[in-house]
Amino acid sequence: MNRKQLLILVLAAATLAGSAALTLEPSPFKLRPLKTFYVVAYFWGYVFYDETFNEIPYMVVNRGDEVVINLIPASVIIRDPGLSARERTYVEYENRTHRSGVGELPPRDPRITVELVKAHEDGYSDHGFFIEGYNKGTYTCSKCGGGHQVRNSLQQVLQEASAAMGVVRLVADKPGSYTVYCIIYCGYGHTYLRVENAFVVV
Numbered sequence: 001m002n003r004k005q006l007l008i009l010v011l012a013a014a015t016l017a018g019s020a021a022l023t024l025e026p027s028p029f030k031l032r033p034l035k036t037f038y039v040v041a042y043f044w045g046y047v048f049y050d051e052t053f054n055e056i057p058y059m060v061v062n063r064g065d066e067v068v069i070n071l072i073p074a075s076v077i078i079r080d081p082g083l084s085a086r087e088r089t090y091v092e093y094e095n096r097t098h099r100s101g102v103g104e105l106p107p108r109d110p111r112i113t114v115e116l117v118k119a120h121e122d123g124y125s126d127h128g129f130f131i132e133g134y135n136k137g138t139y140t141c142s143k144c145g146g147g148h149q150v151r152n153s154l155q156q157v158l159q160e161a162s163a164a165m166g167v168v169r170l171v172a173d174k175p176g177s178y179t180v181y182c183i184i185y186c187g188y189g190h191t192y193l194r195v196e197n198a199f200v201v202v
């Protein structure tokens, strides 16, 4: 090998090393911890679950984690079909709205039922989910698959109605507490479908 060949070899090696350094940050070879969450969106609120389907008050991850958030429309989950049919609502989750009140309507206000029924009848079966500060969001698509059937667990929903779900993927690179809110008009409570400090990066 003469001097010129050696120089070319060194240059080639340097170029490879340089490009490897440039691509180091998003390298597929560097494994990040993966955090998975499930969020049920209903009229009008979000319920957060960890990867083992335990309900949690908010989603906490570590800086650098890779995060997958699956958004599930409550319309593909019914645990009590009798009650749902009678009240024409998806009772399991919407009872939370009756208990907490929504917007101008205090807890147990009969107008809540009126607004819930109206939202269903107007066909607002989907919700969005947007993380302020990360500018990432998704939305559900109830008519994309699954339909309105009795499903007793989130596992069953994942098996039968995954096409209705939205997904957010992100790398948690900014520490802080972030608000999440709905980005699809879903009737009376849309403006109030908003949770402060729902996504926390420590």
Ligand SMILES: [Cu+2]
Residues within 6 Å of the ligand: 127, 128, 182, 183, 184, 185, 186, 187, 189, 190, 191, 193
């Ligand atoms: Cu909405």
